[in-house]
Amino acid sequence: QKALPPGYKLRPLSSDDYEHGFLKVLSVLTVIGDISKAQFLERYNYLKKHNHEYFTIVITDPSDTIIGAGTIFVERKFIHNTGLVGHIEDIAVDKNQQGKKLGLRVIQALKYIGAKTGCYKVILDCSEEVRDLEIQPGKYDKLFHNVPFYEKCGFTRKEVEMAWYT
Numbered sequence: 001q002k003a004l005p006p007g008y009k010l011r012p013l014s015s016d017d018y019e020h021g022f023l024k025v026l027s028v029l030t031v032i033g034d035i036s037k038a039q040f041l042e043r044y045n046y047l048k049k050h051n052h053e054y055f056t057i058v059i060t061d062p063s064d065t066i067i068g069a070g071t072i073f074v075e076r077k078f079i080h081n082t083g084l085v086g087h088i089e090d091i092a093v094d095k096n097q098q099g100k101k102l103g104l105r106v107i108q109a110l111k112y113i114g115a116k117t118g119c120y121k122v123i124l125d126c127s128e129e130v131r132d133l134e135i136q137p138g139k140y141d142k143l144f145h146n147v148p149f150y151e152k153c154g155f156t157r158k159e160v161e162m163a164w165y166t
């Protein structure tokens, strides 16, 4: 793996990352909502208790601000001889930091975790087309076509995502 830019660090999510801009970086993905520190900690503590299944990593810039993030969730199956499948979720790089290979570094780290924990495959869903995305109620941004990014990260196209919203 190549190095991050000087002063940048890749590390697991930590309990004080509410103050380091974790939620702000996720806002390039979707509506985040008005999450309190208590809500953040409740979710963080759940993930920590399940840290054999949930791995959330962040990249910080030289001022210790989070500018990239991603998660892999390790699913336990019956099929494939009680196999494990890694699900990559919520990959985000701050708008001002995109195009510096930080997204690639996040994916490389998550693929490594998936392989080390014994996943027989790692999968993810991503956008097929450029589309409008509501990032705050009533505020829209463009979500870009991500297939070429994931192809550069070593993934190949397979199957179709279906969704049902409650």
Ligand code: ACO
Pocket (backbone or CB within 6 Å): 028, 029, 088, 089, 090, 091, 092, 093, 094, 097, 098, 099, 100, 101, 102, 103, 104, 105, 124, 125, 126, 127, 143, 144, 145, 146, 148, 149, 152
């Ligand atoms: N279209 C074509 N190529 C792309 C795109 C794109 N949308 N994005 C990146 N690439 C290419 C880069 O040019 C680079 O190619 P190169 O090696 O030939 O120079 C390579 O992919 C690696 O790019 P990075 O610099 O690592 O990408 P970046 O740090 O900008 O991160 C990301 C990419 C995560 C998609 C970022 O743009 C982002 O946060 N976008 C908004 C949120 C988002 O869409 N997240 C993914 C949702 S899907 C999911 O979470 C499973």
